[in-house]
Amino acid sequence: MGRVQGKVVIVTGGASGIGKQDALLLAAEGARVVVTDLNEDGGRSVAKEIGDTAIFIRHDISSEDNWKAVMAATHERFGRLDGLVNNAGVLVMGSIEDATLEQWQKIHRVNADGYFLGCKYGVAALKSSGGGSIVNMSSVAAEGLPFAVSYSGSKGSVAALTHSVAVHCKSCGYRIRCNSIHPDGVLTPMTLPLLGNPDPAAVSYDADPTSRFCDPKDVANLVLFLISDESRFISGAQLRITNAH
Numbered sequence: 677m678g679r680v681q682g683k684v685v686i687v688t689g690g691a692s693g694i695g696k697q698d699a700l701l702l703a704a705e706g707a708r709v710v711v712t713d714l715n716e717d718g719g720r721s722v723a724k725e726i727g728d729t730a731i732f733i734r735h736d737i738s739s740e741d742n743w744k745a746v747m748a749a750t751h752e753r754f755g756r757l758d759g760l761v762n763n764a765g766v767l768v769m770g771s772i773e774d775a776t777l778e779q780w781q782k783i784h785r786v787n788a789d790g791y792f793l794g795c796k797y798g799v800a801a802l803k804s805s806g807g808g809s810i811v812n813m814s815s816v817a818a819e820g821l822p823f824a825v826s827y828s829g830s831k832g833s834v835a836a837l838t839h840s841v842a843v844h845c846k847s848c849g850y851r852i853r854c855n856s857i858h859p860d861g862v863l864t865p866m867t868l869p870l871l872g873n874p875d876p877a878a879v880s881y882d883a884d885p886t887s888r889f890c891d892p893k894d895v896a897n898l899v900l901f902l903i904s905d906e907s908r909f910i911s912g913a914q915l916r917i918t919n920a921h
């Protein structure tokens with residue numbers, strides 16, 4: 677028996693980086709996985725690697741209609757939902773002096789609105805399955821990084837959203853948990869270009885015990901725990917993944 681045997685879990689942004697590792701690890705531990713992403717080639721390839729227990733759905737998390745379609749397709753294929761990993765996201769650099777309102781709104785459309793919609797439709801679907809777990813990907817940026825003001829604002833929104841959803845679901849007795857994960861640096865296609873595209877093995881924790889960068893697998897391990905029933909009494913938590921930063 678796997679640690680999430682038989683659970684049906686949606687992973688947004690499952691084509692790449694952290695979401696890809698989440699999907700592969702959840703599947704390896706027995707979950708049936710709905711991989712969603714804007715990146716169709718990458719998402720299809722992850723679903724294919726998993727096999728018959730996964731499907732891919734093209735999904736823009738900022739579209740309410742797309743969320744309705746994802747929930748309908750998940751129900752049609754698997755008949756229930758047990759977990760949702762709101763992971764898809766975009767990063768834009770820029771301080772308060774450099775950022776524009778357009779940039780702020782564009783990043784919030786995905787990282788804030790997309791997670792609001794995910795929680796809204798996720799809670800409805802999990803309620804009808806009798807409960808479940810939502811994992812929201814925030815960041816240490818929720819504390820406010822000076823060089824990424826719009827990204828920081830959007831990840832702060834994810835943290836507050838998570839707590840609000842967790843307390844609401846608890847007070848309603850839904851058995852729906854909601855937690856946020858706050859990584860520092862993770863070596864993925866989002867961050868490697870910012871580092872000048874080094875060999876990940878040369879800059880990761882394996883090579884350098886003082887590194888700020890972990891592997892996507894280090895985040896996926898926490899996602900797996902939060903989706904599994906091993907974390908059944910953990911809700912409303914903000915869990916940092918950092919090297920003592």
Ligand SMILES: NC(=O)c1ccc[n+]([C@@H]2O[C@H](COP(=O)([O-])OP(=O)(O)OC[C@H]3O[C@@H](n4cnc5c(N)ncnc54)[C@H](O)[C@@H]3O)[C@@H](O)[C@H]2O)c1
Pocket residue numbers: 688689690691692693694695712713714715718735736737738763764765766767786790813814815816858859860861862863864865866867
């Ligand atoms: N890499 C890091 O250091 C780091 C640190 C903290 C938090 N995070 C967060 O982790 C999450 C995953 O990031 P990653 O590093 O794996 O990045 P990534 O770029 O490798 O993956 C992000 C995925 O999200 C998808 N995506 C982007 N916009 C989308 C949209 N509107 N709808 C659906 N899919 C969309 C992309 O196509 C991509 O496949 C993000 O929310 C990111 O902000 C990353």
